[in-house]
Amino acid sequence: MSAWYLSPLRKTLKTLLSWIETRQGESPRKDQASLLGREVHVPTPLVTAGSAAVLFFVLLPETGLSPHKIWALAGMLAFLVFFFVMYFRYDLPQFVNDDEAVFLTGLCLVLGVIFVELGLGIKGFPVYALPIGAIAVVVTLLLHIRLALLITFVLAIVAGVLNKFSFATMMVTFFAGTAAMLASKSVRQRGDIWRAGFHVAWVTAVAIYGLGLFNAWSFKTVWAQLRWAAPLNGFLCAVIPLGLLPVLESFFSRVTPITLLEVGDFNRPLLRRLMMEAPGTYHHTLLVAAMAEQAAEAIGANSLLCRVGMYYHDIGKLVHPEYFIENQTMRRTPKDKPEMHDKLNPSMSSMVIMSHVKEGVALARANNVPEEILRFIPEHHGTSLIKYFYMRALEQNEEEAPPAEIYRYSGPTPHSRETVIAMLADSSEAASRSLEEPTYERLLDLVEKIVNSKFMDGQFDNAPVTLADLRKIINSFAHSLSAIYHVRIEYPELPEQDASRRLPPNQSQML
Numbered sequence: 407m408s409a410w411y412l413s414p415l416r417k418t419l420k421t422l423l424s425w426i427e428t429r430q431g432e433s434p435r436k437d438q439a440s441l442l443g444r445e446v447h448v449p450t451p452l453v454t455a456g457s458a459a460v461l462f463f464v465l466l467p468e469t470g471l472s473p474h475k476i477w478a479l480a481g482m483l484a485f486l487v488f489f490f491v492m493y494f495r496y497d498l499p500q501f502v503n504d505d506e507a508v509f510l511t512g513l514c515l516v517l518g519v520i521f522v523e524l525g526l527g528i529k530g531f532p533v534y535a536l537p538i539g540a541i542a543v544v545v546t547l548l549l550h551i552r553l554a555l556l557i558t559f560v561l562a563i564v565a566g567v568l569n570k571f572s573f574a575t576m577m578v579t580f581f582a583g584t585a586a587m588l589a590s591k592s593v594r595q596r597g598d599i600w601r602a603g604f605h606v607a608w609v610t611a612v613a614i615y616g617l618g619l620f621n622a623w624s625f626k627t628v629w630a631q632l633r634w635a636a637p638l639n640g641f642l643c644a645v646i647p648l649g650l651l652p653v654l655e656s657f658f659s660r661v662t663p664i665t666l667l668e669v670g671d672f673n674r675p676l677l678r679r680l681m682m683e684a685p686g687t688y689h690h691t692l693l694v695a696a697m698a699e700q701a702a703e704a705i706g707a708n709s710l711l712c713r714v715g716m717y718y719h720d721i722g723k724l725v726h727p728e729y730f731i732e733n734q735t736m737r738r739t740p741k742d743k744p745e746m747h748d749k750l751n752p753s754m755s756s757m758v759i760m761s762h763v764k765e766g767v768a769l770a771r772a773n774n775v776p777e778e779i780l781r782f783i784p785e786h787h788g789t790s791l792i793k794y795f796y797m798r799a800l801e802q803n804e805e806e807a808p809p810a811e812i813y814r815y816s817g818p819t820p821h822s823r824e825t826v827i828a829m830l831a832d833s834s835e836a837a838s839r840s841l842e843e844p845t846y847e848r849l850l851d852l853v854e855k856i857v858n859s860k861f862m863d864g865q866f867d868n869a870p871v872t873l874a875d876l877r878k879i880i881n882s883f884a885h886s887l888s889a890i891y892h893v894r895i896e897y898p899e900l901p902e903q904d905a906s907r908r909l910p911p912n913q914s915q916m917l
């Protein structure tokens with residue numbers, strides 16, 4: 407006979423497993439795993455429970471082992487978890503289904519507690535130099551500045567509790583952490599992290615001085631406290647992120663603005679090749695990058711990621727640049743020169759066009775382009791239909807319609823607001839080239855049509871984009887495109903000048 411507790415236990419486990427399964431299904435990263443390689447997948451409930459358990463066992467020896475204290479600590483941590491979950495839901499909803507972001511948050515919290523424990527455990531380590539600011543820098547750069555504030559607050563409480571419920575420790579570490587968070591917001595190069603360290607140092611010094619004023623410490627006591635604590639805290643808050651960020655960036659598909667700027671440098675070999683070997687695509691890339699950056703700013707998405715992602719979105723065209731219209735430089739009208747695709751049947755042409763996605767992913771991976779940027783390559787086309795060649799195939803096979811599936815990109819569809827912008831900027835820029843007399847109203851109408859058709863085609867089904875966002879993107883694109891195609895005034899011709907001062911005719915024309 408089976409034990410009485412087995413049946414409810416089995417039931418609970420089954421429910422938990424099926425819940426984890428459905429949650430994984432909802433994860434924005436899931437169906438990219440095959441194409442984009444390594445993914446960190448730890449279900450959110452496991453991360454939450456794990457982080458709470460680590461905090462529990464770290465704090466337990468400090469609070470004492472009596473039953474009522476154990477209960478109080480468990481209750482406090484349960485409350486903390488509840489607070490975090492609510493905060494994510496209401497303030498950072500983009501992270502709710504993002505297992506990776508939750509995992510990173512839990513990891514940073516645990517790392518912060520370990521730093522505090524280590525700092526307090528090392529004999530002679532200045533207590534006001536607990537490097538909570540280092541965690542604030544990492545969270546600001548990899549996740550979100552508001553989340554960094556929350557984590558700083560929680561870690562400052564933990565530091566206070568672990569240091570015999572010291573309010574002073576809590577206060578100084580909180581101010582130092584806040585300084586690190588604010589200073590790292592504007593970090594653009596690795597060297598800027600040292601600047602954040604400098605800000606942490608002086609804020610720590612001021613906070614200790616303030617404490618001294620409160621407690622009527624003598625100057626000697628204040629100096630003894632801040633002499634080592636301030637510079638050491640600043641130093642650690644720069645050195646730890648400098649060491650941690652590359653490791654975390656390689657394990658998680660998150661990039662800091664520092665890496666983005668490094669990857670977006672046109673002196674990098676891949677971008678240089680684009681400039682030299684596919685000038686048309688390079689020009690298109692610059693236009694869509696500017697458009698995407700502005701639209702991202704309009705909806706509060708990551709504009710730097712958008713810009714750099716666009717630099718790489720068509721990198722796969724480097725393999726066969728001549729098959730893409732923008733690189734057929736001498737061809738102004740269809741009659742000018744036979745097109746590369748004239749020799750191919752529509753299904754073959756669409757295969758060549760589609761191959762730029764796979765080639766792009768391979769090229770980017772071979773050049774160590776971060777995953778977050780790599781996503782722009784497959785997602786900027788999603789599962790869109792290559793209409794031009796599909797229509798050509800329809801014209802050629804009048805009796806039997808060809809299957810539309812073979813004229814569709816393999817996807818995945820956009821999973822972030824940034825890649826939605828990428829898809830729309832790419833299509834809008836391409837379509838606007840064929841517009842005669844591109845006035846603002848005509849451009850607005852064109853972009854609106856493109857957004858509508860992508861929306862109806864289900865391209866945004868997996869992206870956290872709202873209708874209000876789409877409206878802002880449309881307006882932003884219409885503005886950018888009308889700036890590109892602004893009406894130029896016609897310059898009046900000067901009266902005929904002395905012919906002897908003209909340039910000699912082109913040699914090639916004389917032949």
Ligand SMILES: [Fe+2]
Pocket residue numbers: 719720762786787
């Ligand atoms: Fe493309």
Ligand SMILES: [Fe+2]
Pocket residue numbers: 690719720832
């Ligand atoms: Fe493109």
